[in-house]
Amino acid sequence: MRRLRGASLGVFALAAALCACNRGGPGDRPTVALVLKTLNNDFFIEMTEGAQAAADSLGVELLVQAPEREIDVEKQMQIIENLIQRRVDALLLTPSGSREVVPAVVEANAAGIPVVVLDTRVDEEALRRADGSVATFIGSDNVEGGRIAGQFVADRLGGRGPVAIIEGIPGHETGDSRLRGFREAIAEHPGITIVSSQTANWERDQAFNVTQNTLQSHPEVRAIFAANDPMALGAVEAIAAAGRTGDLVLVGFDAQPDARTAIRGGRMDATVAQNPREMGRLAVVSAHTLLNGGSVPPEQPVEIELVTRENAQPGGEAEAAEPESAAIEPAERAAAEPAQSEPGDAKGVGAAAESAAPGGGAP
Amino acid sequence: MSTVLEASAAPPAGRRRARRLHAREFGTLAGLLVLCLALWIATPHFLTVSNLLNVVQQSAIIGIVAVGMTFVILSGGIDLSVGSLVALSGIALGTAVQAGAPVPAAAAVGLGVGLASGLVNGALVTLGRIPPFIATLGMMSVARGLALMLSDGRPISGYPESFRFLATGHLLGVPVPVILMLAIYALAHLVLTRTLLGRYTYAIGGNEDAAALSGVPVRAYKAAVYGISGLLSAVTSLVLVARLNSAQPIAGIMYELDAIAAVVIGGTSLLGGSGSVAGTLVGALIMATLRNGLNLLGVSSYVQQVAIGVVIVAAVLVDVGLRRRAARGTVV
Numbered sequence: 142m143r144r145l146r147g148a149s150l151g152v153f154a155l156a157a158a159l160c161a162c163n164r165g166g167p168g169d170r171p172t173v174a175l176v177l178k179t180l181n182n183d184f185f186i187e188m189t190e191g192a193q194a195a196a197d198s199l200g201v202e203l204l205v206q207a208p209e210r211e212i213d214v215e216k217q218m219q220i221i222e223n224l225i226q227r228r229v230d231a232l233l234l235t236p237s238g239s240r241e242v243v244p245a246v247v248e249a250n251a252a253g254i255p256v257v258v259l260d261t262r263v264d265e266e267a268l269r270r271a272d273g274s275v276a277t278f279i280g281s282d283n284v285e286g287g288r289i290a291g292q293f294v295a296d297r298l299g300g301r302g303p304v305a306i307i308e309g310i311p312g313h314e315t316g317d318s319r320l321r322g323f324r325e326a327i328a329e330h331p332g333i334t335i336v337s338s339q340t341a342n343w344e345r346d347q348a349f350n351v352t353q354n355t356l357q358s359h360p361e362v363r364a365i366f367a368a369n370d371p372m373a374l375g376a377v378e379a380i381a382a383a384g385r386t387g388d389l390v391l392v393g394f395d396a397q398p399d400a401r402t403a404i405r406g407g408r409m410d411a412t413v414a415q416n417p418r419e420m421g422r423l424a425v426v427s428a429h430t431l432l433n434g435g436s437v438p439p440e441q442p443v444e445i446e447l448v449t450r451e452n453a454q455p456g457g458e459a460e461a462a463e464p465e466s467a468a469i470e471p472a473e474r475a476a477a478e479p480a481q482s483e484p485g486d487a488k489g490v491g492a493a494a495e496s497a498a499p500g501g502g503a504p
Numbered sequence: 505m506s507t508v509l510e511a512s513a514a515p516p517a518g519r520r521r522a523r524r525l526h527a528r529e530f531g532t533l534a535g536l537l538v539l540c541l542a543l544w545i546a547t548p549h550f551l552t553v554s555n556l557l558n559v560v561q562q563s564a565i566i567g568i569v570a571v572g573m574t575f576v577i578l579s580g581g582i583d584l585s586v587g588s589l590v591a592l593s594g595i596a597l598g599t600a601v602q603a604g605a606p607v608p609a610a611a612a613v614g615l616g617v618g619l620a621s622g623l624v625n626g627a628l629v630t631l632g633r634i635p636p637f638i639a640t641l642g643m644m645s646v647a648r649g650l651a652l653m654l655s656d657g658r659p660i661s662g663y664p665e666s667f668r669f670l671a672t673g674h675l676l677g678v679p680v681p682v683i684l685m686l687a688i689y690a691l692a693h694l695v696l697t698r699t700l701l702g703r704y705t706y707a708i709g710g711n712e713d714a715a716a717l718s719g720v721p722v723r724a725y726k727a728a729v730y731g732i733s734g735l736l737s738a739v740t741s742l743v744l745v746a747r748l749n750s751a752q753p754i755a756g757i758m759y760e761l762d763a764i765a766a767v768v769i770g771g772t773s774l775l776g777g778s779g780s781v782a783g784t785l786v787g788a789l790i791m792a793t794l795r796n797g798l799n800l801l802g803v804s805s806y807v808q809q810v811a812i813g814v815v816i817v818a819a820v821l822v823d824v825g826l827r828r829r830a831a832r833g834t835v836v
Contacts, residue, residue: 223555311658
């Protein structure tokens with residue numbers, strides 16, 4: 142008997158901690174879950190901050206969960222299943238795998254939980270075949286973003302020269318779209334050839350190695366396009382280690398704070414801004430609208446822009462300014478699209494705009 | 505040290521060992537029950553039939569890998585290649601399906617690849633005399649690379665409903681992966697307790713030299729143990745591919761560590777020679793329950809990793825304590 146107690150002691154301490162975690166019932170506030178690909182990436186952290194700000198102002202309980210690794214679809218599915226068991230009122234999801242996540246979406250559908258997809262699309266054909274549905278997709282047009290990046294590279298190179306690509310995880314809709322856009326833009330310039338295109342699985346450390354290898358095998362490369370900023374930042378280090386900073390054009394994607402800093406410092410040339418904060422905010426607002434019986438458009442594009450040395454504002458100020466300017470938008474949007482939302486939720490959205498931007502000039 | 509001596513000692517000591525094992529398993533089981541009790545108090549969503557089935561189903565993937573890992577660890581080895589073998593077997597299956605093979609044949613290809621790779625591990629360890637850590641570390645990289653080469657780095661998606669039944673189907677209301685996992689545990693338990701293979705696995709892990717001296721064909725049985733681990737990795741890959749409707753070359757990363765954690769939480773000694781699959785099952789359930797509970801409670805993902813680490817270390821601390829007390833008991 143004493144052994145028995147001994148064995149359970151450790152777990153018991155943890156269990157007690159668990160109980161303590163469940164402080165205060167959420168009352169009748171709706172619970173919205175945000176399931177991310179990972180929390181080890183500024184992009185998703187900014188998305189979380191945007192979502193949290195909106196949740197606070199709308200009186201929504203926000204749960205944020207993510208697998209330890211971005212590529213772990215199976216664990217992401219487990220998280221979704223667990224949240225369905227918890228009966229969250231809405232699910233906001235950035236799929237780790239466009240096709241793989243479909244069964245989990247279908248389970249949420251069956252439980253009557255509306256699914257809002259952010260950033261990466263769920264594969265439409267697979268979803269249709271499984272009879273699943275998502276309420277709305279909120280994200281950037283990644284093909285267009287890739288095209289903008291490709292055009293920038295072409296302009297900088299004067300229309301000729303060898304180029305290398307650092308890919309994300311193959312089969313990810315986001316990365317594939319960016320590459321497609323980039324290749325389309327490059328294809329318009331016959332003088333530019335893509336001499337190398339390798340994956341670094343979205344990760345900074347892997348991109349360091351891939352870039353180092355690319356610079357070894359293709360020292361003639363004049364420009365590198367990385368499908369996200371962490372990989373571009375890995376490339377920054379590899380280029381610096383090779384003593385070639387400023388020698389070739391480096392373009393990333395996501396406009397993360399570190400990348401903006403690198404651009405201001407001349408170690409990177411451009412990045413495509415996606416505004417994850419706005420995605421997170423819009424997702425919570427959409428869920429809130431849906432839960433109050435309103436409707437949301439099936440596609441909600443979030444604007445993209447190219448960030449270069451000219452417009453890479455100092456990180457801190459830009460970060461602080463962003464949510465305010467973003468928060469003004471929904472009121473405008475709600476005003477501009479009165480047909481798409483119920484009067485009740487339009488008021489809710491308006492209130493969100495006011496409280497999310499204290500002192501900000503809501504129109 | 506005490507384990508080594510006891511495992512190679514005469515039958516009476518063996519019986520004593522068996523009794524102590526029971527105590528340890530009950531300790532782990534008590535831990536699981538306490539965890540469940542706490543979650544039941546903490547959230548109304550935990551103790552529902554659908555959530556409990558959900559937890560058991562989620563434990564199936566790591567649970568099946570962990571059976572093979574238990575065999576290897578009992579024999580005094582380690583298998584770091586299981587995660588990569590899950591990916592490679594899955595890709596082998598996917599490639600076969602893509603090439604037009606009927607699903608049962610494709611599944612056989614996947615299982616064959618897993619078994620063969622496991623046996624290569626076994627050969628490297630026995631004939632090559634390479635430490636298991638190194639041999640399977642090599643296989644971990646080779647198998648991952650082969651999976652990426654075969655698939656061109658891309659997932660292979662789209663499988664018939666009949667195959668997906670393995671992960672999405674129910675028999676008498678119980679999810680198929682759960683039935684499969686329980687069947688594998690029952691079989692593994694019988695093998696370990698009732699067969700020569702089982703007895704030799706403990707003997708080799710307890711004291712390899714003593715086992716060899718008493719006439720155990722150490723090499724053959726050791727190789728077989730790695731074969732079992734490879735085969736069970738392949739079985740896991742079938743369930744995983746069916747669940748995701750996609751074979752991924754990057755699947756299974758870090759599964760080896762989750763499997764080792766389940767084995768260790770279940771009270772099997774990393775030194776080999778003592779432990780049981782029953783303990784491993786409880787270990788896998790504790791890990792799945794913990795993750796599920798932390799999700800239900802909405803605990804931050806960062807905190808979850810801390811909690812899982814704490815449980816692993818706490819389980820081993822308890823285990824070491826029990827071992828020491830048991831050793832004192834034997835001396836007296």
